[in-house]
Amino acid sequence: MVMPGHICPYGLKARFLLRRKGLAVDDHWLRTREETDEFKARHGVESTPQVFIDGRRIGGYEALRRHFGLHVKEEGETTYRPVVAVFAVALLMAAAMRWAAGLPLVSAELVASFVAASMCLLAMLKLQDLESFSTMFLNYDLLARRAVPYAYAYPFGELLAGVLMLSGQGLWLVVPVAAFIGTVGAVSVFQAVYVEKRALRCACVGGGSQVPLGFVSLTENLMMVGMAVWMGLRLAGTL
Incomplete structure (x- = not known):
């Protein structure tokens, strides 16, 4: 989502990660609430961003990290x-x-x-x-x-x-x-x-x-x- 007063931080992170992995990114911006709601309904998802690689939907930023074998912090996970x-x-x-x-x-x-x-x-x-x-x-x-x-x-x-x-x-x-x-x-x-x-x-x-x-x-x-x-x-x- 790229709207007045709000740019999705997870979208920025996902784009950065894809480029870091050497992938060319076709970045589609959702500029209004109506575009966002229509996108969610069309793909049957509840959140954005959504990443597609070679036509296959990977999911959001955390799903993308899992796709690349990177750690995703789970709720209640212990850490030092x-x-x-x-x-x-x-x-x-x-x-x-x-x-x-x-x-x-x-x-x-x-x-x-x-x-x-x-x-x-x-x-x-x-x-x-x-x-x-x-x-x-x-x-x-x-x-x-x-x-x-x-x-x-x-x-x-x-x-x-x-x-x-x-x-x-x-x-x-x-x-x-x-x-x-x-x-x-x-x-x-x-x-x-x-x-x-x-x-x-x-x-x-x-x-x-x-x-x-x-x-x-x-x-x-x-x-x-x-x-x-x-x-x-x-x-x-x-x-």
Whole structure:
């Protein structure tokens, strides 16, 4: 459909994919609602675009991807892509900050900045839809089940700890906050996944994620505990 105020994004994707596969494209535009309705009725379909290859109807954009053997995300499909994206961006941010400051890239401080940046990004994703996050979080967090407001407070505590870690300030506050929420989170995930054997979705990247609860969420919490210990030692002058 190519209409005033609307150009079908799936049509653009389908055309791009066909050309990428080396096919010549005869692109028929549906310019009005009447043309669109007539096209659907003529071919007995409910949506556009529709792709035909050598006279045989393939279907819409997702059907075209399947035709070429490409992955099509199914409803409810689990994926680790959001977490990989968060950790990759956090690492790049941490490295960029040290590079800009003229500091060595390979160091314990790089790891600390990476963990802090990861916490900030993960907290941001949770805060995008606090209601959805808190609902999913209540499925497995032991403390939140006893005190529901904790489910709403958790992302703010994670964000506070991450920001203060990046600034290097307020370690007297960072250490107990990170140690507390990290320990409670780790115990909760271990209990739900490895003791009770429950198949749940992880709220670590927000309430709408399809990331399985398990290793990723456990890692997030253990990173916070590890950072709390490391910064506690620095605060005590041991490191």
